[in-house]
Amino acid sequence: MEGAGHSVLSAFVEIVFDNSDNRIPVDKEEVHLRRTIGMKKDEYFLDGKHITKTEVMNLLESAGFSRSNPYYVVQQGKIASLTLMKDSERLDLLKEIGGTRVYEERRRESNKRKQIIQVVQYLDERLKELDEEKEELRKYQHLDKQRKSLEYAIFNKEVQDAQLKLAE
Numbered sequence: 001m002e003g004a005g006h007s008v009l010s011a012f013v014e015i016v017f018d019n020s021d022n023r024i025p026v027d028k029e030e031v032h033l034r035r036t037i038g039m040k041k042d043e044y045f046l047d048g049k050h051i052t053k054t055e056v057m058n059l060l061e062s063a064g065f066s067r068s069n070p071y072y073v074v075q076q077g078k079i080a081s082l083t084l085m086k087d088s089e090r091l092d093l094l095k096e097i098g099g100t101r102v103y104e105e106r107r108r109e110s111n112k113r114k115q116i117i118q119v120v121q122y123l124d125e126r127l128k129e130l131d132e133e134k135e136e137l138r139k140y141q142h143l144d145k146q147r148k149s150l151e152y153a154i155f156n157k158e159v160q161d162a163q164l165k166l167a168e
Contacts, residue, residue: 010038017063024063033059 014034017024024031026046033056034045044056051059085093095101 010036012036024059026059 012034014032017031017033018029019026019031020029028047032045032047036043036045042053044051044053046056046059082090082093092101095104
């Protein structure tokens with residue numbers, strides 16, 4: 001902003017977690033998580049020790065803060081949009097916050113898996129039937145070939161016999 005005075009070169013935010021239940025996998029009763037943002041850097045610290053953003057995300061996820069559920073902390077500016085939501089949108093939000101959306105998605109995936117398994121089982125059964133039909137067809141073709149050979153042999157014998165009789 002113009003004319004606002006001195007510009008801020010860096011800022012930080014620190015959250016102190018009560019870890020008496022050992023929810024965060026750190027052997028301390030109180031855990032300090034700090035993020036420092038500067039002009040050219042963005043750093044994270046766990047109890048004063050530098051860690052990466054990925055390590056922070058993994059640590060929070062192991063404590064039950066899922067990346068797929070961003071509503072543990074309401075972001076700045078979200079309150080107004082939450083109040084202006086339609087009832088159906090608010091219900092969807094509550095499902096997501098409560099974790100039921102994840103459950104519903106997993107249930108849908110499970111149902112899809114069941115349907116896929118049923119289709120695969122049907123296809124396996126159909127393949128077995130087709131294999132049996134193929135084997136029957138192979139046997140039929142073999143027997144039909146033998147029949148034709150025998151018919152030809154009989155016909156050939158009859159022709160030879162008829163030629164012998166004519167020659168006599």
